[in-house]
């Protein structure tokens with residue numbers, strides 16, 4: 107028998123296919139939204155972390171560093187710096203505090219920001235917080 111591809115068959119494929127992929131899109135969007143809510147560890151989002159994020163933004167750290175892959179490639183990734191520095195907030199604070207005003211000769215160097223002790227605490231809390239976000243193990247190695 108001679109098979110005929112009719113207009114109504116074409117229409118059914120068009121509407122059926124569209125409906126299928128719209129539903130798939132909605133289901134995956136819902137899945138992403140529910141997964142993200144369990145991963146951002148928002149229960150640890152303290153006022154200190156928020157203040158640290160504000161310092162991160164107002165001092166343009168992202169102009170040199172990446173944070174979880176987002177930012178500039180001049181300086182090391184900082185999403186996991188808390189882990190890289192042995193889960194030690196003090197080490198992060200000391201690093202930021204001791205940057206020489208004139209830079210380090212022959213090296214890419216980081217500015218001296220003259221932060222107060224409280225600001226350093228906030229930044230360290232923020233970097234601890236970012237290191238605890240479930241990112242499916244991004245960055246892939248400890249160096250970032």
Ligand code: HEC
Nearest residue numbers: 165166167170180181182187198201213214215216217229
């Ligand atoms: C002008 C560019 C620049 C800016 C802006 C900058 N940094 Fe850096 N930072 C660097 C460079 C370069 C290094 C690596 C230096 C080295 O290894 O000697 C570094 C290293 C670091 C490290 C140590 C990383 C490691 O793995 O050892 C931390 C922590 C850090 N920066 C935090 C910050 C924070 C927080 C800010 C914003 C307040 C900031 N940086 C802004 C250039 C910058």
